[in-house]
Amino acid sequence: MAETIARERVRISERDIEDYRRDGVVCLRGLFARDWIERLRAALARNMQKPGPWHRSITKPGQPGNFYYDSMMSRFDPEFRAFAHESPAAEIAGRLMEARATRFYYDQLFVKEPGTLDPMPWHQDLPYWPFQGKQICSIWLAIEDVTAQGSGVEFVAGSHAWGKWYLPQLPYDDNRKYEGLGLEPCPDFGKRKGEPGLRFLTWDMQAGDCLVFSALTVHGSGGNTAMTHRRAALSTRWLGDDATWDPRPATNTYYYEPEGTGLAPGAKAGGRHFPEVWRRPG
Numbered sequence: 001m002a003e004t005i006a007r008e009r010v011r012i013s014e015r016d017i018e019d020y021r022r023d024g025v026v027c028l029r030g031l032f033a034r035d036w037i038e039r040l041r042a043a044l045a046r047n048m049q050k051p052g053p054w055h056r057s058i059t060k061p062g063q064p065g066n067f068y069y070d071s072m073m074s075r076f077d078p079e080f081r082a083f084a085h086e087s088p089a090a091e092i093a094g095r096l097m098e099a100r101a102t103r104f105y106y107d108q109l110f111v112k113e114p115g116t117l118d119p120m121p122w123h124q125d126l127p128y129w130p131f132q133g134k135q136i137c138s139i140w141l142a143i144e145d146v147t148a149q150g151s152g153v154e155f156v157a158g159s160h161a162w163g164k165w166y167l168p169q170l171p172y173d174d175n176r177k178y179e180g181l182g183l184e185p186c187p188d189f190g191k192r193k194g195e196p197g198l199r200f201l202t203w204d205m206q207a208g209d210c211l212v213f214s215a216l217t218v219h220g221s222g223g224n225t226a227m228t229h230r231r232a233a234l235s236t237r238w239l240g241d242d243a244t245w246d247p248r249p250a251t252n253t254y255y256y257e258p259e260g261t262g263l264a265p266g267a268k269a270g271g272r273h274f275p276e277v278w279r280r281p282g
């Protein structure tokens with residue numbers, strides 16, 4: 001019975017799970033109550049007034065718009081923390097990944113003001129992260145409506161299953177640390193549209209819709225040339241049953257310095273930095 005109630009609450013179908021398994025990404029509509037969106041808009045406004053220690057303004061001075069992002073907001077702001085622990089996000093991630101339980105990893109804000117030209121280069125997330133595992137995903141929640149011209153995120157369907165790890169490529173000049181990792185640069189998939197065997201997925205979204213995608217699905221976004229309104233999204237990152245700690249060189253372990261996570265390489269994700277938030281009933 002608890003199972004039935006939980007399923008109805010997040011309304012995830014077998015079809016959604018199959019799509020996620022095959023494409024490595026799915027768009028889910030209207031699973032977050034309006035109240036969450038209002039709370040996150042207020043939290044975003046607060047954050048942009050007083051950004052956290054890892055925020056970035058990627059747009060160079062003199063260029064139009066502003067591509068702004070911040071990370072680990074839940075450590076500093078109770079509203080972002082409440083979202084991670086109390087919203088349906090953990091359950092959505094767990095059900096899509098077909099996991100028994102989900103742990104919260106971290107959160108990031110991605111904002112592109114109208115007129116911003118800066119793209120988010122094509123990339124996979126896992127090469128940046130000190131984890132290994134198939135059950136690792138993000139939930140990219142639209143806090144404002146998004147269209148393709150308004151810098152909607154685009155995905156290469158099925159790329160999570162290619163067995164490839166591409167070289168990380170940050171949208172700001174901090175990429176030297178990745179030299180020497182021995183990974184192939186991520187192609188500019190935007191120039192490969194129409195190529196046989198490549199399928200691209202992107203969605204117009206309303207605030208409250210979300211994208212759930214695997215940490216190995218290749219994705220990127222263009223500028224916000226729609227000029228109508230700010231594009232703003234909250235990405236929360238989630239760990240499933242098989243996620244293990246793998247602090248490879250140049251991964252973002254700096255969030256846990258100086259004390260570290262207490263996890264030995266190869267250990268299952270756990271401990272105070274990666275709390276369990278959802279467990280499958282029964």
Ligand SMILES: O=C(O)CCC(=O)C(=O)O
Nearest residue numbers: 110120125138140221235
């Ligand atoms: O919002 C964007 O443009 C990029 C988002 C992204 O790369 C992510 O959430 O992993």
